[in-house]
Every structure is written in structure tokens, then in C-alpha cells.
Amino acid sequence: MSKILALIPPQTGFILFLTLLGTFENQAQTYQDQLSSYQNKAQQYFYTNKDSTYYYCDKIYEIAVEHNDVITSIDILIYLCVSAGYSFDTDKIQSSLQLLDTLVAQNKIVLDTLADRGAYQKNYINYNKGNYYHKLEDYKQAQFYFDQIVSNITKSNNFVTDTDALGFLSTCYSFIADINAEQDRFEVADQYYKKNIRLFKEHMPEDIEGLHKVYNLYASSLYFQKKYDEANDYLRKTLLYAETNFNENKRNSVVSTSLLLAKSYGENGQLDSAYYYLDKINSYKIPNDPFAFRYVTAKADFLVLEKSFQKAEQSFLEALALAPAGNQPALFHKIGNLYSEQKIWDKALANYQKGLGGLLGNFDTSNIKANPSPTKVAQKQELLRLLRSKLATLARKGKTQDQGIQLSTIDSTMATIDLLKPKFKNEKDKAFLVEEAFPAFEASIELLYQLENAEKRWSYQEKIFQLFEKSKAVVLLGALLGSQANKFSKIPIDLINEEKSLKSEILVLEKKIVLNGDESTGLENQLFEIKTQYRELVEKIEKNYKAYYDLKYNNATTNLKTFQKQLDAQTMAISYFYGNSAIYGFGIDKNNIELHKIPLKDSLTDKIISFHKKVQNPKSKIPNLALEGKVLFDALVSPFNYKTHHTKFLIMPDGPLNYLPFGALNTANEGLTYFIEKAAIAYTNSATILEQLSFKKTDATNLLAVAPSFEGTTITPGITRDALLPLAHNQSEVKSILTYFDGVGLTKDQGSLQNFNAAVPKNFGMLHFATHAVFDDTKPEYSYLAFSPNTKDAFLLYVRDLYEIEINAELVTLSACETGIGELKRGEGFIGLARGFFYSGAASIASTLWKVNDASSTQLMENFYKNLADGDQKDQALQKAKLQFLKTNSQNARVHPYYWSGYIISGNTRPVTSNSWWMYALPLLIVLVAACIFMYKKSRS
Numbered sequence: 001m002s003k004i005l006a007l008i009p010p011q012t013g014f015i016l017f018l019t020l021l022g023t024f025e026n027q028a029q030t031y032q033d034q035l036s037s038y039q040n041k042a043q044q045y046f047y048t049n050k051d052s053t054y055y056y057c058d059k060i061y062e063i064a065v066e067h068n069d070v071i072t073s074i075d076i077l078i079y080l081c082v083s084a085g086y087s088f089d090t091d092k093i094q095s096s097l098q099l100l101d102t103l104v105a106q107n108k109i110v111l112d113t114l115a116d117r118g119a120y121q122k123n124y125i126n127y128n129k130g131n132y133y134h135k136l137e138d139y140k141q142a143q144f145y146f147d148q149i150v151s152n153i154t155k156s157n158n159f160v161t162d163t164d165a166l167g168f169l170s171t172c173y174s175f176i177a178d179i180n181a182e183q184d185r186f187e188v189a190d191q192y193y194k195k196n197i198r199l200f201k202e203h204m205p206e207d208i209e210g211l212h213k214v215y216n217l218y219a220s221s222l223y224f225q226k227k228y229d230e231a232n233d234y235l236r237k238t239l240l241y242a243e244t245n246f247n248e249n250k251r252n253s254v255v256s257t258s259l260l261l262a263k264s265y266g267e268n269g270q271l272d273s274a275y276y277y278l279d280k281i282n283s284y285k286i287p288n289d290p291f292a293f294r295y296v297t298a299k300a301d302f303l304v305l306e307k308s309f310q311k312a313e314q315s316f317l318e319a320l321a322l323a324p325a326g327n328q329p330a331l332f333h334k335i336g337n338l339y340s341e342q343k344i345w346d347k348a349l350a351n352y353q354k355g356l357g358g359l360l361g362n363f364d365t366s367n368i369k370a371n372p373s374p375t376k377v378a379q380k381q382e383l384l385r386l387l388r389s390k391l392a393t394l395a396r397k398g399k400t401q402d403q404g405i406q407l408s409t410i411d412s413t414m415a416t417i418d419l420l421k422p423k424f425k426n427e428k429d430k431a432f433l434v435e436e437a438f439p440a441f442e443a444s445i446e447l448l449y450q451l452e453n454a455e456k457r458w459s460y461q462e463k464i465f466q467l468f469e470k471s472k473a474v475v476l477l478g479a480l481l482g483s484q485a486n487k488f489s490k491i492p493i494d495l496i497n498e499e500k501s502l503k504s505e506i507l508v509l510e511k512k513i514v515l516n517g518d519e520s521t522g523l524e525n526q527l528f529e530i531k532t533q534y535r536e537l538v539e540k541i542e543k544n545y546k547a548y549y550d551l552k553y554n555n556a557t558t559n560l561k562t563f564q565k566q567l568d569a570q571t572m573a574i575s576y577f578y579g580n581s582a583i584y585g586f587g588i589d590k591n592n593i594e595l596h597k598i599p600l601k602d603s604l605t606d607k608i609i610s611f612h613k614k615v616q617n618p619k620s621k622i623p624n625l626a627l628e629g630k631v632l633f634d635a636l637v638s639p640f641n642y643k644t645h646h647t648k649f650l651i652m653p654d655g656p657l658n659y660l661p662f663g664a665l666n667t668a669n670e671g672l673t674y675f676i677e678k679a680a681i682a683y684t685n686s687a688t689i690l691e692q693l694s695f696k697k698t699d700a701t702n703l704l705a706v707a708p709s710f711e712g713t714t715i716t717p718g719i720t721r722d723a724l725l726p727l728a729h730n731q732s733e734v735k736s737i738l739t740y741f742d743g744v745g746l747t748k749d750q751g752s753l754q755n756f757n758a759a760v761p762k763n764f765g766m767l768h769f770a771t772h773a774v775f776d777d778t779k780p781e782y783s784y785l786a787f788s789p790n791t792k793d794a795f796l797l798y799v800r801d802l803y804e805i806e807i808n809a810e811l812v813t814l815s816a817c818e819t820g821i822g823e824l825k826r827g828e829g830f831i832g833l834a835r836g837f838f839y840s841g842a843a844s845i846a847s848t849l850w851k852v853n854d855a856s857s858t859q860l861m862e863n864f865y866k867n868l869a870d871g872d873q874k875d876q877a878l879q880k881a882k883l884q885f886l887k888t889n890s891q892n893a894r895v896h897p898y899y900w901s902g903y904i905i906s907g908n909t910r911p912v913t914s915n916s917w918w919m920y921a922l923p924l925l926i927v928l929v930a931a932c933i934f935m936y937k938k939s940r941s
Contacts, residue, residue, distance in 0.1 A: 035072070042079075050087040057083065070107045072123050074100060079354055081128035090504045093132045094497075100125050123168060130175060136500040139179045146172045170196055170210065174217055181221045184428050193218035212238045216257060223260060228268040235261045244246040253283045260296060266302050274302055293323035297331065309342055329358035329379075332569055335384050340389070349405075352390040359383055369405045371412035374419050378510035384436050388411040391763045400454045408454065408465075410444040414470065418555045422543040423476070423503070433474055441471040442579035449584065449597055462560045465586060465687075468577050469557035472654065474684040491545040495537070502534040548709065556688075564588055572646040574637065575687065578655030587640025596639045607631055608656050615664050616850040618898040622672070625897060629666035633675065636698035637665065648680045648875060652687065657783075659849055661884065664803045664901035676882050676901070682875035683906045689838070693908045696843040698808050700765030701913045703743030705734040707770040708751030708788035708795075724786050730770035733815065733858040737768060740869040753787040753795050757805070766811045766912060770857070773814040773847070785814070806841040810912045811874065814847040815857050844907030856899040860885055864903075868912050869896055924934040 028924050042056035064072040076098045084092035105123065130145035149172045159165045177192035193214065198712070200211040215234040222231035239257045242250045248941045258277045266274035281295050300315035311593075313335065320331045332355030339348035349368055357365035359379055360372040377383045387409060394406050417437055445467050452460035509527040542549040567573060575586045583604075587594040598604070611628045614620040633941065636657075642649075651662055663676030675681065684690040707730040734745045743764065746755050772786040785797040837845055846864070863884050867877035885900045894900075 008159070021216075026365065031063065031067055035060060038063075042083075046083055046086070048809055049176055050083060053083045054080065054092065059782060070110050072769065074103055074107075074125075077103070078121065078124045078128060081132070085128070085131050088135060088504070088508050089742075090132065090501045092137055093128065093135075093929075095337070097125070097129060097132065098126075113338060119152060125154055126152075127168075127172075134175065134179065134290070136504060137182075138497075138500060139183055142371065143176055143179050146175050150176075154506060166199065166204055167210075168215070170199055170204075173199065174214065177217070179220070179226070180594070182428055184431055188224050189221050190218070193221060208241065212241050212253075216253075216260075223264050223267075226267070228264045231264050232261060235264065251284055251286065255281050255289075255291075258284070259298060262298055263301075265299070266305065269305075271302055271305065274298075278302075288600040290324070293319040293327060293331075293739055296322060297334070300334070304338060304341075309338060310336055317689075325358065326783065329355040329382060329386065331355075332358060333382075333389060336386075336389060340393045340396070343396075345393055349390060349397075352386055352393070355386045356383070359386070361616065369408055371408055374412060374416040376510075378507060378513075380416055380420055381436070384413065384416045384440065387416060388436055388440040388443065388896065391440055391447065395443045395446040395450070397449060403451060405583060406447045408452070410447065411438050413444060414467070417470070417474070421555065421558045427770060437474055438471065439580070441467055441474075441577070445577055445579070445584050446582070449595070452595060461586075461593060463573070464584070464595065465560040465563075468575050468584075468586065468652075469576060469686050469688050470555070472652070472671075473555075473557065473688065491541065495541065495545075499534075499537060499541070502530060502537060505530050509529055557689050558687045560586075560588075561592065563691075564590070564593065566691070567650075570644050570645060570649075571648040571650055571652040572640065573652065575652035576636075576654045576657055578653075578657055583636070583654075583657075585636075585640065586641070589642075589646065594640050598635055598639065604635060605656065607635075607852070608660060612656075612659055615661060615897050615901060618853075618893065618896050620896075620898075622896060624891045626666045626668075626672040629664060629672075630668070632660070633665040633667055637662070637675070646679060648682070649675075650690075651681060652685065653681050653683065661849055661897065661901040661904065663879075663904075664897040674886075674897070674901075676879055680873075680875040680879035681904075682909045683904050685906075693838065693843050696808075696841060696908070698763065698765050698810050698843075699765055700808075700810075701741060702764050703741040703766045703768060704756075704759055704762075704764040705736065705738060705745045705768040705770065706751045706756055706787065707731050707734040707745065707747045709748045710772070710786070710789065710855075724772050724789065727770065727772075727854050729854045729858040730815075733770045733861050734768065736858065737865040740865045741766065749788050751788040756787060756797075759803055760807060763808050765809060766813070767807065767809050768813045768815065768840075768861075770815050770861075802837060802840050805840055807837065807842055810844065810908075811841045811868075812837045812842040812845045813861070814845065815852075815861055838907065842907070844905060844909065846874070846878065846903065846905050848902040849904060850898075850902050852902050853894075853899055856885070856894060859888070860903060871911050871913060873909045873911050874905050878903060878905050 010352075038056045038060045042053050042060070045052035045056070057076050060076045064070075064076060077096050080096045081100075082091050084090075084096065085933045098198050104122070126145045126148045130142045130149070133139075133142035133145065150169060153159050153165050153169050153172075156162075156165070159169070172195040173192050177189045177196070180186070180192065181189035193451060197211065197218070200207060200214065204210065215238045219231040219234040219238070222228075222234070235257050239254065239261065242253045242257065246254070251262035258280045262274045262277040262281075265271070265277065278295060278299055285295070296315055296319040300312045300319060303309075303312035303315060315330060316335045316338065322329060323331055332351045336348045336351035337353065339345075339351060353368055353370075354365050355371050359377045359382065371387065372383065373385055374380055387890070390409050391406075391413060394402060394409065423429070445464055448460050448464045448467070451457070452464065489490055506527065509523055509530065513523050513527065536547070553577065563573070567588065569590050571589065573586075573588045575588070577584045580600075582600055583598040585596050585598060587596070607628060611625070611632055614625055614628065646890075649662070651657075653660065663674060663681050665675045665677055667673045667675050684693075707727070709731075710724040731747050734747055738745055743766070744751075746759070769785055773784070774786070775783045783799045787795045787797065789795040860881050864877055867880045868874065870877075872880065880905070882900050886895060889895050889899070
């Protein structure tokens with residue numbers, strides 16, 4: 001995507017000074033001469049030598065301070081920020097901004113007397129702050145400052161007549177649009193691009209060139225959204241304008257627009273139009289065009305689409321000869337993919353190896369087994385892409401004699417993912433995870449599965465299990481992207497900014513070292529110092545802010561043997577990895593470990609989706625559910641050879657399996673026997689998470705139950721924007737469960753978010769929410785719990801809010817949930833909300849996979865809490881409640897799985913209280929022992 005670069009060139013910065021020279025008439029001529037001299041020199045070095053630019057800017061600042069010239073002092077610091085921004089020197093931007101803030105605070109009266117001039121400077125300060133945070137990819141902070149500028153400009157009554165203000169406003173709109181597009185928030189980005197277009201048409205109709213620049217930015221965003229027809233409409237307008245009004249300054253515009261048009265038509269399968277615009281480039285490109293390789297690469301891509309592999313190879317090789325060194329790895333990657341598609345494995349691998357070599361100048365590309373160290377490669381995302389393709393090709397080649405290459409490639413890939421993990425922070429990163437990381441996990445698992453089948457070695461099983469655990473840790477990280485986990489972790493903002501700044505410096509230095517080759521000794525020493533600072537900072541975070549460290553840096557996972565030892569004799573655990581071509585699964589009990597591959601053939605995914613739709617529809621036919629449930633049971637559970645003594649199952653689902661109620665599957669060859677009738681079933685995301693949850697323990701057994709009242713309040717934003725309808729039985733549900741545990745019930749209007757927040761610090765052992773809980777996979781940040789809306793205050797508790805509160809609860813129950821899982825893919829709405837409660841301190845969560853009938857919920861919950869009060873483990877308490885429900889409703893419609901199977905228990909399943917028999921027996925035993933001792937002593941006396 002086209003980045004919005006620093007939109008204020010050095011010449012614009014110096015306009016500040018030129019406008020001020022006339023104000024110095026009462027000052028010494030030497031001061032003006034010095035200013036002019038230093039200004040000219042700073043401008044001279046702007047693009048070529050940042051240190052010289054800094055030197056002369058510092059000189060201007062020194063003499064301005066000496067002459068008590070506040071305005072010039074502020075102006076030069078603003079210009080210094082622009083210069084540092086061009087060099088990507090975030091430290092210099094930060095230090096200059098700190099000086100600016102101090103100056104502005106000390107001289108506010110001076111700035112206020114300047115009216116428009118002071119406002120102009122304040123806007124430029126905010127611009128540099130926005131640009132600074134944009135470079136750190138702290139998009140929330142960046143947008144805050146651009147929003148400030150927009151607010152400052154638009155609150156003026158005459159801003160529409162101020163050309164400079166309108167230009168600045170347009171720049172901010174473009175930045176804000178790009179910030180949202182970078183996070184894949186294209187709906188918001190589109191709104192700002194359209195707003196920018198209206199700005200030009202309504203208030204700057206004469207600036208046709210500026211309008212078409214916005215057209216191009218908007219078209220680029222549409223292209224990345226795969227809205228090719230809309231993108232082409234804007235691109236054609238821009239191209240027509242540039243050709244009609246052609247001059248040398250528009251040559252680049254014609255070429256770049258034609259290229260994007262060609263690629264857009266190519267992606268849309270309209271190759272005739274794609275070639276038309278590609279040919280147009282030849283009429284406009286300059287001789288020895290440094291970007292010529294891009295045009296040839298596009299042609300090669302089109303030839304691949306046409307399956308003209310030989311011609312495509314020739315074009316790729318031509319592009320390779322034209323491309324700078326930094327662009328060659330991506331071309332070798334394309335050539336490798338071309339060979340892989342033709343099943344010419346060795347040539348594919350050789351080209352991947354050359355691509356890997358291009359990422360690290362002195363890497364030995366002749367050794368096909370070797371992989372560059374990810375710690376020494378600046379472009380770690382491109383490294384992961386290449387390694388992923390290499391893994392996929394090795395898996396498709398399928399020869400175990402390549403074991404050394406396979407294992408080393410897997411290790412390098414996983415190390416790269418671990419190094420990338422701290423950088424993941426937004427929706428765009430999540431898309432990268434899905435597109436690159438998960439295929440890499442799948443290819444690695446497939447390779448190891450082949451080796452394990454051939455050699456039956458324990459080490460391969462252990463390695464596969466580690467990949468399962470790592471992949472699920474990445475899913476959870478994806479669920480947290482964009483959340484406010486930083487607040488929950490209580491980590492100071494200055495540490496987060498220091499962390500971001502050091503990472504940015506490391507990235508810039510690594511790129512410079514690659515470009516400078518042998519002449520980079522000084523840079524390598526500088527990089528060593530920065531990395532030492534970064535390592536020390538991470539160690540400080542690990543020591544003082546464990547939750548934040550675990551989220552971003554902790555890559556440790558539970559190993560297979562350790563997990564197996566934690567299982568009791570009655571439990572079988574099944575852990576799944578849901579790939580694109582197969583489901584892989586471990587069946588683990590106290591004594592055995594089985595590994596199976598379940599091919600996604602015969603439309604198994606379609607069967608999972610079909611069963612999910614039917615089971616949450618009370619009007620579906622039970623005999624049809626029985627047939628489909630048996631097929632899924634045979635595919636997903638039967639291969640693991642479970643025994644009759646396995647009365648408890650621990651399911652670790654993945655992908656669409658997260659939404660499958662295993663208890664509703666059919667175990668009988670004839671007729672219908674639900675899986676829940678055979679075993680208690682619990683869920684957990686991963687063995688590592690389960691181990692972490694085992695350390696969370698509270699001795700409290702009191703209960704906080706919330707049952708708000710609703711009257712059809714409409715929620716926006718939300719999944720369907722439907723109203724929050726009344727829950728007729730949630731009040732009686734709370735009343736019944738409070739007969740089994742001491743506690744507090746917040747019902748009706750008392751069930752407000754404010755009352756809940758006030759009650760939480762009292763450390764209840766259990767929290768029960770008989771309210772609307774909405775899981776939204778399309779927009780996980782909008783997953784929420786609803787409280788009583790009968791106040792003027794906020795009444796929705798979003799996922800992001802959970803990271804700001806601490807809940808030290810043994811059990812959290814969400815008893816009226818509904819989901820918005822869209823296409824039933826690798827969804828994270830449910831995981832995100834559950835994970836939010838886990839991070840807040842909950843040890844386990846009882847919830848539903850769909851919006852269950854309110855009356856059924858009351859009946860199930862009463863028995864569930866009764867069983868918990870009797871000392872049952874949570875999974876067994878829920879199993880008993882479901883079996884009682886089936887028995888009670890065996891002769892009516894509520895026997896349908898819709899009414900009961902959606903309830904699941906996730907996390908730690910230990911009892912919330914000791915067994916009630918012991919509660920009564922222990923005091924009696926003590927009395928009996930005391931009586932015996934008394935009688936014995938009496939008889940002796």
C-alpha cells in the first residue's frame with residue numbers, strides 16, 4: 001500500500017523563516033545574517049547528510065535562544081522534526097518534540113498573542129507528533145494528533161477561504177485514511193478519502209492536481225481491498241488527467257498509475273486490459289528507468305496467470321537482471337513459486353535459497369540445507385514468506401531423505417515467527433498471521449508428520465506438539481491485536497514508547513548495514529549498543545510487568561511429556577490443528593499418545609458447518625443431526641481409540657472446531673447416544689494456557705450474579721445492530737443459583753456497569769452474567785457484555801475493557817451468549833472475550849456457543865450450580881446438569897441439542913468448593929475423635 005510520506009518538504013519548513021525575516025528589523029544585522037547562513041546550509045544538507053542538517057539547526061536554535069527569539073526557536077525545532085522524520089530518526093524527533101513542548105508551555109502567552117501564527121505553529125507541532133507515532137506504528141496516538149489538527153482548523157469560521165489551511169487539512173485526512181487502511185479498517189479509510197475528495201471539489205476546485213493525488217491514494221486503498229472495478233474508475237480519471245495535461249513532471253504519475261491499472265485488471269482476470277496499460281508504460285518511461293523491473297515483473301505475473309510458464313520464467317529473469325539487490329529476493333521467490341507450481345522441486349528450492357541469500361549478503365546460497373539467521377535479517381516478514389514457501393515445497397516433494405533441510409527450515413521459520421511476535425499490533429498484522437504464519441505451521445506439521453510416520457521417533461511428536469502450542473499462542477495474540485492489553489498490564493507509556501523507539505532504530509540500522517555491506521563496521525557497533533539497550537529493556541519488562549511480557553515476548557510452551565503427566569487416569573485430551581488441507585490431532589491419555597492426520601476430503605469442512613447450523617436451529621430434525629453427528633464423531637474422535645475408562649475429555653479445538661459442541665456428537669452406530677452421555681467434556685485453547693490457569697486460585701466461594709433488564713435498546717456498532725431484547729427468566733436464574741452460594745445479585749436496574757465495576761474489587765470467587773454476551777468475529781473489538789441500559793452512563797463492557805480490570809475469580813459464567821461468527825473460519829471473537837476474562841484473572845469460563853433459550857438456561861444453570869455446591873468438578877457438574885436436562889425434557893421439544901449442547905466449560909475444571917459431604921462429615925469426625933479421646937482418658941483415670 002502506498003504510504004503517506006512526510007508531506008512537508010524542507011522548502012515548506014523554511015517558509016516559516018522567510019516570513020519572519022521581516023520581523024527582525026530591530027535586531028542586529030549579524031543575527032539575521034547568521035540565521036540566513038545557517039538556514040541555507042541546513043537546507044543544503046537536508047537530503048544528503050542528516051548530521052550536518054542537525055548541526056546547523058542546532059546552531060540556529062542556540063542563537064535564537066540567546067536572542068530570546070521564541071518564534072524562531074519553535075520554528076527550527078519543527079523543521080528539525082521534519083528532517084529527522086525524513087531520516088526515520090525517531091529519537092531525534094522525540095527529543096525535539098520534548099523541547100517544543102517545554103518552549104510552548106513556557107511561552108504560551110507569546111504564541112497566543114500571535115493569533116493565526118501561533119495556531120499555525122501548534123498545528124505543525126501536532127503534525128510532527130502524529131508523524132512520529134505513525135512511524136512507531138502507534139496508530140491510535142498518531143490519529144489523535146491528526147484529529148487535533150483537523151479540529152483546530154475546522155473550528156475557525158474562515159478556514160474554507162484559507163488555502164494553506166485547506167491544504168493542511170487535506171494532508172491530515174490522507175494521513176488518517178492511511179492510518180486506518182494500515183490497520184485494515186478500510187471502511188473508515190474510505191470515509192476519509194471521500195471526505196478529502198469532497199474537500200477539493202467544494203473548496204479547492206482549481207487544485208485539480210491535488211484532487212487526482214487523492215484519487216490515486218484512494219484507488220490504492222481500493223486495490224488492496226480487492227475492489228478492482230472501483231479502483232480502476234479513479235485510476236482511469238487520474239491517468240486521463242495526467243495524459244491530457246502532460247508535462248515532464250507528470251511522467252511518473254502516468255507510469256505509476258498505468259502500472260497499478262495493469263495490476264488491478266490482472267488481479268481481476270482481465271488480461272487484455274492489463275497488457276494494454278502495461279504497454280502504455282513503454283511510451284512514457286524514461287531511458288534506464290530504475291523501476292523498469294517492476295513493469296517486467298507485472299508482465300511475468302500475467303504470464304503465470306495464463307499458464308505460460310516458459311515465457312513467465314524469461315520475464316522474471318529479465319526483471320531480475322534489472323532489479324536492485326534489495327528487490328531480488330522477492331523475484332527469486334516468484335521464480336521458486338513458478339517451478340513449484342510445475343512440480344520441479346529442486347529448481348524451486350534452489351531459487352528460494354537464492355532469495356534467502358539475497359536477504360543476507362554473505363549467505364551461502366549453494367548450501368540448500370542452510371537458512372539465514374533471522375536475527376541478522378532486517379526484512380523478517382519477507383524471510384518468513386520465503387521460508388513458508390520453502391516448507392510448502394518440501395512438504396509437497398515429500399521425501400524423507402531431505403530431513404536435514406526440512407528440520408533446519410522448520411527451526412528457522414519458528415524462530416522468525418518468535419522474532420516477529422513483538423511487532424504484531426493491529427488488524428493488518430493479523431492478516432499477515434493468517435496469510436503467512438499459519439501456512440508455515442501447517443507445512444512444518446506436515447513435514448514432521450511424514451518423518452514421524454517413516455521413523456516413529458518420539459522427538460518428532462514432541463516437535464509437532466510444540467507447533468500446535470505455538471500456533472494457538474499466535475491465535476490468542478491475534479485475538480488481542482488492537483486491544484488495550486497495555487493498560488491491563490499496568491506498563492507505563494514511557495516504557496512502551498522507549499520499546500517502540502529502540503525497535504525502530506534497530507530496523508533502520510539493520511537495513512543500512514545490508515545496503516552498506518563491508519563498509520558498515522561503525523553501524524554494526526551502533527547496532528550492538530542499541531540491541532543491548534533493547535535486551536536490557538525487555539529484561540526489565542519481564543521482571544516488572546509480567547503480563548505484558550507474556551503477551552509479547554514469552555514463547556515458552558508446555559512440552560508433551562509434562563502435559564501427559566498432568567492428566568488423570570480417566571481423562572483423554574485431544575488437541576487439534578486445523579489446516580487448509582488436513583486436520584492434525586493428538587490423542588493423549590495417562591499412558592498413550594496417538595498422532596493422526598484427518599484429510600479434509602469428502603467436504604468435511606462443509607459437514608462441520610452444516611452440523612453447526614443445524615444444532616443451533618431448534619427446528620432442525622434430530623435424526624438428521626444424529627447422522628451428521630456420527631460422521632463427525634467418527635472423523636474427529638474415533639481415530640484416537642478412546643476406552644470406556646475415559647469418562648472425561650479435554651478438547652483443544654482449532655479453527656471452526658472452536659464452535660463445534662462435541663457433546664452433541666453421536667457415538668452410536670445405530671440410534672442416538674450423545675457423546676455427553678459417555679463423558680464430561682471440557683475445552684481449553686492449549687496445554688500451555690491450561691498450565692497457566694492452574695496457578696490461578698482463589699479461596700473465595702462467594703458469587704456475584706448480574707441479571708440486567710432490557711427493553712429493546714439498539715446496539716451500534718454491533719453484529720446485527722439488533723435490539724437487546726428482554727430476558728424473561730434471567731432474574732429467576734440468579735435467584736435460584738444464589739440459593740447454593742452466598743453472594744450478591746445485581747438485578748434489573750441494579751445490574752448496571754457502574755455497580756458491577758464497584759463490586760468487582762471485592763474479589764468474588766464466581767461471577768455469573770445472565771445477560772447478553774455478544775462475540776463478534778468480524779470485529780472482535782466489538783465483542784461485549786451488556787448491562788442495564790436504564791442509565792445515561794455506558795452499559796457495554798467491551799473486550800478491550802477487560803484488560804483494565806482485575807477479576808480474581810475461579811469461575812465466570814456467561815449464560816445468554818450469542819455469536820457473530822460469519823463464515824465459521826479461524827474466528828477470534830469468542831476466543832478474544834474468553835481470553836479477556838482469563839487475562840483479568842478468571843481460572844475458567846462457562847459460556848454458550850449460540851444464544852440459548854432463556855428458560856432452558858435457567859433450568860441448566862440451577863442444576864449446574866447445585867452440582868458445583870456439591871463439590872463436583874466443573875466439567876462433571878455441567879455434564880450432570882445436561883443429563884438431568886435431557887431426562888427432564890425427554891418427552892418434549894427441549895430434548896433438541898439446541899437447548900442444552902451449546903453450553904461449554906473452558907479452562908481449569910477443578911471444583912469451586914470442597915465436596916459438601918466432607919463439609920458436614922469433617923466436623924462430625926472431629927467431634928467423634930474428641931469424644932473417643934475423652935472416653936479413653938476417662939477410662940484410664
